[in-house]
Amino acid sequence: MRLGLKLFLGFFLIVGIAAFFVMRVFVEEVKPGVRQAMESTLVDAANVLAEMAAADLAAGRIDSGAFAHNLDKAERRDPNARVWRFPKHSVDYRITVTDARGVVVYDSQGRDLGRDNSRWNDVYRTLRGEYGARSSPESPDDASYSVMHVAAPIFAPDDGRTLIGVLTLAQPNRSIEPFIAASQRSILRRGGWLIGISALIGILMTWWLMRGIGRLNRYAQAVSSGEPVPPPPPRRDEIGDLGQALETMRRKLEGKAYVEQYVQSLTHEMKSPLAAIRGAAELLSEPLPEADRQRFLASIRSQQQRLTETIDKLLALAEVEQHGWLQKRERIPVDVLLRDAAAAMSARAEGAGIVLRVEADAVTAGQAVRGDPFLLRQALCNLLENAIAFSPAAAVVLLRAASADGRVGLEVADRGTGIPDYAQERVFERFYSLARPGSGQRSSGLGLPFVREVARLHGGEASLANREGGGALAVLSLPLA
Numbered sequence: 201m202r203l204g205l206k207l208f209l210g211f212f213l214i215v216g217i218a219a220f221f222v223m224r225v226f227v228e229e230v231k232p233g234v235r236q237a238m239e240s241t242l243v244d245a246a247n248v249l250a251e252m253a254a255a256d257l258a259a260g261r262i263d264s265g266a267f268a269h270n271l272d273k274a275e276r277r278d279p280n281a282r283v284w285r286f287p288k289h290s291v292d293y294r295i296t297v298t299d300a301r302g303v304v305v306y307d308s309q310g311r312d313l314g315r316d317n318s319r320w321n322d323v324y325r326t327l328r329g330e331y332g333a334r335s336s337p338e339s340p341d342d343a344s345y346s347v348m349h350v351a352a353p354i355f356a357p358d359d360g361r362t363l364i365g366v367l368t369l370a371q372p373n374r375s376i377e378p379f380i381a382a383s384q385r386s387i388l389r390r391g392g393w394l395i396g397i398s399a400l401i402g403i404l405m406t407w408w409l410m411r412g413i414g415r416l417n418r419y420a421q422a423v424s425s426g427e428p429v430p431p432p433p434p435r436r437d438e439i440g441d442l443g444q445a446l447e448t449m450r451r452k453l454e455g456k457a458y459v460e461q462y463v464q465s466l467t468h469e470m471k472s473p474l475a476a477i478r479g480a481a482e483l484l485s486e487p488l489p490e491a492d493r494q495r496f497l498a499s500i501r502s503q504q505q506r507l508t509e510t511i512d513k514l515l516a517l518a519e520v521e522q523h524g525w526l527q528k529r530e531r532i533p534v535d536v537l538l539r540d541a542a543a544a545m546s547a548r549a550e551g552a553g554i555v556l557r558v559e560a561d562a563v564t565a566g567q568a569v570r571g572d573p574f575l576l577r578q579a580l581c582n583l584l585e586n587a588i589a590f591s592p593a594a595a596v597v598l599l600r601a602a603s604a605d606g607r608v609g610l611e612v613a614d615r616g617t618g619i620p621d622y623a624q625e626r627v628f629e630r631f632y633s634l635a636r637p638g639s640g641q642r643s644s645g646l647g648l649p650f651v652r653e654v655a656r657l658h659g660g661e662a663s664l665a666n667r668e669g670g671g672a673l674a675v676l677s678l679p680l681a
Contacts, residue, residue: 215398219391231380238376239333239348245293246352246369253297253306254357257365262297262306263313271295271308286378294347294370297354298323300363317368322351326366329353338372347372412439420446477504531681532576533568534601534608535560540573541580542599548585553593556584559600567603570681571658579654579662582647583612583674589636590616590672606680607660615671619664627664628652651676 256265274291281288297306302318317323325332332351339345349370356362415432416439432443480496488496542558549556569576580599587597591614598613617637619627626632633645648664651674655662660678667673 215402216395219395219398234376234380234383235348235373238371238373239350242348242350242369242371243331243352246350246367249295249369250352250354250367253367254354254364257297257299257305257354258357262365268306275308283379285382292371292375296368296370298366298368300327300365302327302366305365320349322349322368323366326351326353327363329363332366335373338374345372345374345377409439412437412443416443416446419443529570530573531568531570532573533566534603534610537569537573537576537580538599538601538610541577541584544577544581545584545588549588549597552588552591554588554591555594555596556588557596557598559598560602567608568681569608569658569678571678575654575657576676576678579651579676580610580612582651583676586647587612587614587616587672587674590614590634592616592637603680607677608680610676610678612674613667613671615667615669618666618670618672624665628662 253262253267256262256267259265262268275293277291278289279291293308295306295308296304296312296317298317299305302316302320302323304312304315304317307313318327321334322332334349335346336349337345338347347370349368351366351368353363354365354367356364412432412435419432432440434440435443477500480499484493484496538558538560542556546556584597584599591597595615598611600611600613602609602611620634623632623634627634628648629645630649631645648662652662655676655678658678660676662674662676664672664674
């Protein structure tokens, strides 16, 4: 099971269990809570009615006096009320009055007159000066619905201390069941929303965490396979700290290997020029004809220039290879890039007797690439330098651009000697070079690797192939801005 799924399931399980138990407590507490509120209301109403019934009970006309008459009128009323979406069209109270012995002397429904209720909890406790209440089944045959009875003492109106009877106010719990059910449904519905929102938050939190962890994983996989990749975006949390730590570790490890590799490569390439310089210096220490002395001095200068060029280009290549991503990125018009590269190489082309011509199709007008202008210009200059070195005198070197499918190809075309078959696969290897026609000298072999690295940094590609009709065609392919 993947880590993201584990995180989500763990979060959802915790929230789900907590929400389940909380909702269960709420749902189970709704019914007793509503009944307790109803009991409190019945207590108030029972005591008010007890005071109203005291005079008629003391006078012996509780079943025919004003109290009974008013209650009878009240029971026939239609409240025509709408309580919390539920209509109410009748009065649900049932009132019974017992004398001081607990015998029923008044029943608003006329059913239990003369019955001894002294053993019922509501009457029994009230006659003893305590609070009396009970809950009994609404029907002896059906215990699913009950009736709440609340009693209040009736005192003699002349002294207010002598207990002369008990008034019991009853209300069926069936009348509050719709409110209880509605409250429970509301709690369940909102609980469902709570669980749903919690699940959504869990998904978002899991996605946010896994996004950072996934980037770290992809970064670590790329580093382990040797791919140059930028570090994960900075974050102000432990994942961000881990990403920065991994990047620092990668730089240190790659730096050690990089220095070791380049020291080996540099010492290998310096052996030949240094041996030539040493041999020429030993010969110059002996008496020599002037012509030989000048020839050996020219050899020393040539080898010194080769060493300097190798070191400079090696430093430039090392700089771009050490950057796994572009440090600078700006919009560069294609025509400006071509003109700048041609201007930088015009003097060398003129000195070699080469005609340098810039061409661009109409499609590239106004188009641009994004990247480092210095690196791209230097890459084109390296391609132009190779084309000039391998072209015969009075030849034409073309610098042109053509775009298609969201990319632009910066091409350098010459009519030189081309690329031998044996060198086709090796031209982009570090320190590999071909002898220049005429002089037979070789370059540092670092120009084309530099071009390939610049292309990679810009999300492009570099290629070199023979040109139809003779010569070579170098292409630096880049994505358009």
